[in-house]
Amino acid sequence: MTQQYRITLLPGDGIGPEITAVAVAVLKTIGQQFDLEFSFTEALIGGAAIDATGEPLPQATLAACKASDAVLFAAIGGYKWDNLPREQRPETGLLGLRAGLGLFANLRPATILPQLIDASSLKREVVEGVDIVVVRELTGGIYFGKPKGIVETETGEKRGFNTMVYDESEVDRIAKVAFEIAQKRNKRLCSVDKANVLDVSQLWRDRLNLMAENYPDVELSHLYVDNAAMQLIRAPKQFDTIVTGNLFGDILSDAAAMLTGSIGMLPSASLGADGPGVYEPVHGSAPDIAGQDKANPLAMVLSAAMMLRYSFDQPAAAAKIEQAVQTVLDQGYRTGDIMSPGMIAVGCQAMGEKLLAALGPAMQS
């Protein structure tokens, strides 16, 4: 029987629409090959939504996402909307989507592909074989903590403040996700905090230690965030699974991404307790190259593969997409961001066509 899945597409801004088109074409082909039927609904988010409706996350978009089995999100933001007040900025739409769907667990793999090792700014021997997953808490911490704001003090000076706050239950649920991921990988979990300074981090560390009792096969370690940043650059292969809060995860996942040399290659998944997951490339909307057929669609395509694996439980279809990505790289095709001497330069659309060729005829098996 044909399996049916409803996917909400959020192309957003900048290069978003171009890379979304490639991912949709890949999904359609893989759907025919594996007898999966995808129905796509497109909705507005970010700057595109601001232009059309005045707000970055229209109710209709959140409703469409809630009514689907998974969400494929491309990127938001651009120069045009950079100077709007915070509530109207594209980023606020993304944070609203995360909160609205309860996506507390953000999985950001940083895997170095053998074909792209020389794209890394670090030495080959440091990065070869790097395979890390950053599990970032996504709906709490200082991003969402209250009180927050900018007020005027008695002296007439302005004061800005945010609150870094975690409840035990928020730490426990992300800890559980991280332990389970570590269990399926190399069974090493490193929790990153700032427990030498912050009370909220001490609570985080205590809960991680408590949770560890349920996972005797996983080796738990702790690092302070400053040291973790240093270790990621110094000796990244010591890491397997990293779990951390929202702000530290934002920073460390960018650092981990750059180990691989190519942020244009990295997918991510954001998951909640139930309801649809959101799958998105780690990179942004790249407004400088938008609409010029220069974007690298591979992170978006790999995000679609993650969707097949985590939300639809279709590991074979996911693996076939990942294999197709390896194939086009082996064939030497490169978009500008990962170009190196001797390789064949292609645009976004052509890269999509090469992927479809690597997947083979649609009506197979």
Ligand code: IPM
């Ligand atoms: C990310 C981004 C977002 C974040 C921004 C765009 C709000 O940097 O997904 O890492 O800070 O979470």
Ligand code: MG
């Ligand atoms: Mg970030």
